[in-house]
Amino acid sequence: MGAALIGLLIVCGVATTGALLIAQGRVAHSYDVLHETSLVREDVQALRLRVGIFIVRGDRASRDDVAASIRSARARLASLRALVGSNQPQKPLLDQLAGAFEERVRSSTRLMSTADFSAAIESRARAMTEPAYQVVNARLMDSIDRMERAEELLLAERRSRQSGILLVLGIALGGLVFWAVAILARLRRAAHDLIGELSAAYRDTALSKAELEAFIDASPLGLFHLDERGLPTYFNAEAIRMGELVTEGGSVADWLASVHPEDSDALNSAWHRLLRTNESLEEMFRLVRKDGSPVWVESHLAPVLVENRTTGFVGVCRDLSERKALEENLFAAKEAAQVTLESIGDAVIATDAEGVITFLNPRAAVLLETEAQRGVGMPVDELLQLVDEDGEASPTSLLRAIAENRTIDVIKPRRLVLSDGTRLDIEDVAAPIRNRQGTVIGGVLVLRDVSIAQAIAERMRHLAEYDVLTDLPNRLLFEDRARQALHAAIRHRARVGLLYIDLDGFKQVNDTHGHGAGDELLRQVAACLESTVRLTDTVCRIGGDEFVVLMPEVSDGEGAMNLAEKIVAAAQGRFSWHGEPLDVTFSVGAALYPDHATDVVALMRQADHALYRAKQSGRNRALMAPEAANSVSV
Incomplete structure (x- = not known):
């Protein structure tokens, strides 16, 4: 009997122990499922954070991080599917979770592929607040929650069964109490380890949350969340800073009270339109600082829709004060430039x-x-x-x-x-x-x-080169043309003639009739000379009553003397003042290049000497300079 009882106890012990081990395995299985589900939640949250980082940065490293999060989450889902197998009701819930995750991946991929990185950060970040994107996120998190709740219920049921088996085992196998204690100790250790793992997972989740909040607080944009009634539930650091510029608390109510009177009606209308139509709000308005100065703010607000029900609002705001100041400065600069261009x-x-x-x-x-x-x-x-x-x-x-x-x-x-x-x-x-x-x-x-x-420049050039009274070339232009004529004569082995002309009786005209008559006489002399010389000759007034005629390419001394005598003859009875004849004649001295000199100054000097001899010989005549001893034959 005792042996039979012991045998029965042993059989019961073995049976209950086997049942207990099965129950323990199922409990451990539930913990494994919960652990893997927690890891899936962590990967999903990491994916959301890394998508946000990619939207802000847009670099390859951020894209690789998103891909790594997707691969990790898919691996977790595969591990979770291996744990669940065909068990009910976990398998349908897992299928829903996997489908929601893939939908989340597709929405993230669309968001990343359509991001416009040439636009401002706020315009890209605003895409993450779109209702469609938020609904996918909410659906995925809801699938994870349902998976965890179902597994927690199954865990509770399995633990209840486990307790019943332990009770039966305790009653039936009193003699095997030490075995039961050992098994319980083992179970406690396993539970403790599992709880430790879950705690570590929750700590990692908290760390991810803190990192996400740090990322949001580092944003140069003000980010905030309102509940379905429009009451604030969250402000990031920039939104708080902007609020504290105008209020002590920085709440939405304080903000609305600080809106510039000229902008409050439009902002209120936009807010009620958002509540009525669920369309995003985009407004630019002014807040009034505590010191009374305006702060320009641009705000974007969008509803969060879950199953077509508004569960809250997410918003982005930006301080435009600096940009407005730049716009004012730019406008002022543009106006100044416009006035300058017009003036x-x-x-x-x-x-x-x-x-x-x-x-x-x-x-x-x-x-x-x-x-x-x-x-x-x-x-x-x-x-x-x-x-x-x-x-x-x-x-x-x-x-x-x-x-x-x-x-x-x-x-x-x-x-x-x-x-x-x-x-x-x-x-x-x-x-x-x-x-x-x-x-x-x-x-x-x-x-x-x-x-x-x-x-004016042409007039100044003319005045510099021509005599004001007679409009003949002056000494400066004469010397230039004389040098050119001599250079040409050297190239062509030709002669250049120079006639030096002085007026006989000019002083008497000035003394008798005045300087006006003298000036008129000089103009008449200029006209007389220009009408007498060849077209190729140049008549110049070099000062007072002295004139010169430059004769390029003259054949010989006879040709020069013929023109000189023609000039002397042209002066006979030619000049008058108010109808009264003026007794004025010409004395002319002639010289040739290269017969008498080989440079302009020497040629002028030879012609001047010939003029002096003509004056000394009785005036009203022309004389040629004597040929120099070192003359050159042409």
Whole structure:
């Protein structure tokens, strides 16, 4: 009997022990499922964080982190599927969880692939607050929650069965109490280890949450969350900072109370429209600082929809005060530039990169005889008709400046042909217009009317080279032409003649009739000489009543003397003052290059000596200088 009882106890012990081990295995299985589910939750949260980091940064490392999170989560799901097998009801829940995760992956992939990294951070971050994206996140987290709740219920049921078996084992196997204690100790150790693992998993989850909050607080944008009633539940650091600029607490109610009176009605209308239609709110408004100065804020607010029900609102706000100040400064600079362009005396024309006019200042419109509006849109070379000194068409330098990406300063004046055929001397400077990347996006052409300056310069040049009274070349121009004539004579082995002329009786005219008569006499002498000499000769007044005639390529001394005597004869009875004849004659001294001298100064000196001899010989005559001992035959 005892043996049978012991045998029965042993059989019961073995049976209950086997049942207990099975129950323990199932409990451990449930803990494993819960652990793997927790790891899946952690990977999903890491995926969400890394997608957000990618949206902000947009670099390859962030994309690789997202891919790693997806691979890890899929591996966890595969491990969880291996644990669950075909058990009910875990398998349908696991299928739903896997489907929700893949939907979450697809939505993240779409979000990442459509992100516009040329846009501002807030516009990209706003995409993560879109209802469709939030619904997918909520559905996935709900699937994880249901999986955990189902497994926790199954765990509770299995632990209950385990307790019953232990009770039966304790009652039936009192003799095997030490075995039961050992088994219980083993179970306690396993439970303790599992609880430790779960605690570590929860600590890791808390760390991930803290990292996510740190990331959000590091954002230059203000991020906040409102519940379904519009009451604030979360502000990040930037949102709190912005709120504290205008309030002590930084709550939404405080913000609304601090809205500038001119903006409050529009903001309230937008808020009620959001509540009514669930459409995102995008508003720009002013908050009033504690010191009374305005703070420009741009805010984006979107509803969080779960199964078509608004569960709250997520928002992004940005301090625009600095940008507004820059806009004001830019506007002021633009106005100053506009006033400057309208006030300067130069014509300014701006074009695009193709040379099509985009702007003409008033001076350009006046110079080109067109309205500024009519000129805009025309090719610059079609509106501007430029010609060079030979009258040939000359394109503007603007297209060249754009093509070569450099400033081109055309110093040599060109002429602008107006609609009536008038031609104005102009100088033009062209330069390319570049964007911030250095790409040429247009050009600017500055035209300066130099007609008056050219006329003044020409007049000054004429005054420097011509005698004011007679309009004959003066000594400066004579010496230049004489040097040129001698150089030409050297090349062609020719002679150059020089006639030095002095007026006989000029002093008596001045003394008798005054300086007015003397000036008139000098003008008549100039006309007399110019009408007497050859076309190739040059008549110059070199001072007082002294004139010279430069005779290039004269054949010989006889040719020079023939012209000298012709000049003396031309003065006979030629001059008068108010109808009264003036007794004025010419004395002429002649010299030849290279017969009498080989340079201009020596040639002048020889002609002057011949003139002196003519004066001494009775005046009213012409004499040739005696041939020098070192004369050169031609």
